[in-house]
Amino acid sequence: MKAPDFCLPNQDGVEICLRDLKGKWIILYFYPKDNTPGCTTEAKEFSALLDEFENENAIVLGISPDSPKKHCNFIEKQDLDVTLLSDEEKKVLKAYSAWGIKKMYGKEYEGVIRSTFIINPDGEIVKEYKKVRAKGHAKKVLEDLKELINS
Numbered sequence: 001m002k003a004p005d006f007c008l009p010n011q012d013g014v015e016i017c018l019r020d021l022k023g024k025w026i027i028l029y030f031y032p033k034d035n036t037p038g039c040t041t042e043a044k045e046f047s048a049l050l051d052e053f054e055n056e057n058a059i060v061l062g063i064s065p066d067s068p069k070k071h072c073n074f075i076e077k078q079d080l081d082v083t084l085l086s087d088e089e090k091k092v093l094k095a096y097s098a099w100g101i102k103k104m105y106g107k108e109y110e111g112v113i114r115s116t117f118i119i120n121p122d123g124e125i126v127k128e129y130k131k132v133r134a135k136g137h138a139k140k141v142l143e144d145l146k147e148l149i150n151s
Helices: 037-048 050-055 068-078 091-095 137-150
Strands: 007-009 015-017 025-030 058-064 083-086 099-104 107-112 115-119 125-129
Touching: 007 083, 025 037, 025 137, 037 050, 037 058, 037 068, 037 137, 050 058, 050 137, 068 083, 115 137, 125 137
Parallel strands: 025 058, 058 083
Antiparallel strands: 007 015, 025 115, 099 107, 115 125
């Protein structure tokens, strides 16, 4: 399946467009909110493995509805290396079905469904993870990426 195209600002306000990344593997992960426990765990694990992803010609991009300024603070506070994109209008979240109805304590509400997509160098989604558990997820994605590259 072709990955929905997008252009979003990163933590420094620089626009990043999917179409400009053709020729590379892309790890696109959607997360609910900066500086929350699960999201911090996920971002730190992706940051810790960033060199290994880069060795596989892969770019890691995290996307949440938080503003570039919040992303900047999150990166500084947690000493992160990942690039974070801001989707304040939730258009990209919705295009990837990473926005929807969630349940907590019996209540339903709309929010970010923690999801990750591996996009191949041709711009196609080759693997997706829905309702991700943050701990250990980055390592699993890296293992799957290596398997995809070598298959």
